[in-house]
Amino acid sequence: MVILRKNKIHFTSLGCARNLVDTEVMIGLLLKEGYEIVGIEEEADFLVVNTCGFLEASRQEAIDVIDELFEMKKPDAKLIVAGCMVQKKGDMLKKLFPNIHYMVGSGDVEKILNAVKEDEGSEISNAKSYLEWGEVPRMLSTPQHYAYLKIAEGCKKRCSFCIIPAIKGPLKSKTKERVLQEFNSLLSQGVYEVILIAQDLGDYGKDRKEKNALYELIREMLKDKRKFWIRFLYLYPDEITDELIEIMQSDKRICPYLDMPIQHINDRVLKLMHRKTNREQIITTIEKLRALIPNIVIRSSLMVGFPSETQEEFEELISFVNEYKLDHIGVFTYSKEEESYSAGLDGHLPQDVKEERKERLMQAQLEVVSEKSSSAIGKKLEVLIEGYHPDSEHLLTGRHIGQCPDIDGSVIINDFSLVDSFSALYEVEVTDSTEYDLIGRVTKKIPIKSGLTLV
16 A cells, blocks of 8 residues: 655745745755645645734734635645744634644744654744754745845844844844855855845844944955845844945945834834934934935834824824935834833823824825835836736836835836846836836846846
8 A cells, every 4th residue: 555645835924034034944944855845725735834923913914824724725734833923822823723733933943844744733942033054954935036144033122112032032143154154055046136134134243242243244245256236134223333334335236225124203202112213313324324325225114103102293203204205114003012011101092093193104105205206217227127027927027226025116117128037137217107116118138147038
């Protein structure tokens, strides 16, 4: 009698890019053991959900996805839940979904092999975060031309609204040698854009009392003479030093792009948030970046509805957005996380007030973005062509150096007769714009590497 091995596995990765890297490690481990990764849920013998537990909205998303997968899966398939939510809300998940086969804690990525081999469920360990040190494989799930490189996990900040230190634990940085090894490996695989990620890149190496560790790391990376883009996610404003600005100026391979979480601009609110910068310091940083790196693209995140935020303080935030015109902004309503310091503050606002403020702030930013997009018409940009537009095979889509994958807009190509490969760099003349996207035509190819042949 032949016993067929149940070896088809489907992955759903939720949350941030750091979670995605952990998912890629799990995929690599399973592929090495001979398992097959499938894209169709109904074909899978195991369905793995890597969850995010940072905010109530992300936890609800995970619950909805798990519920949907239980409805979709074939009768004998098993569901595995991994990630942050397992670490913080494992008991709740078991109560909601008693048929979960196995739970893999956020620090136990390598136990995915146990999850598919064992008949019984897991015992979640105390490990809160995971860093791959080179002993295990990683299979990229991103397109060929870009990849994320996680250089640290955990967080040493203590923002009053945030529970990431409780979820992910204290800051842990990879060694410079390990990061450089991964960087070289990614470039050797044909990756053109390397996106450095951590909770705060500027804290890299501080767990080892290293000074200027991020600067020294970037300086070593730039010794590689190959062509590439390096992009930074995320750099808090208090960590943007003169040395980092200088090194960004020194080499065009560093994207003139910063995701700089600000959260608010009012001094009283910033102090309640336990942020390390005030209004004046934030504005000074923005002005310095724009003076020294004229083509800098600044992305940020802003929070509305923090406990006791007044209408006047919110109007100050609106005025800031209108005056300083950041390129990309993610707007969030305050989420009351019971383990956070801010949960115990007075003056929590009704949800409808928070939502109304969010809509107003997003509308203010939309006007800024629309203005910036219109001003790009007639310009020629270097654009990484990524593939066909999801809505039409008569359009292509790509990104210029000021657009990060998944979170920013894109460049839509409606004239691409000169395009012969994807994952390749082209000059594009901008001919029109929408609210968040640019529209253009290809004028020539810019040699960087072979790319993927257009079919």
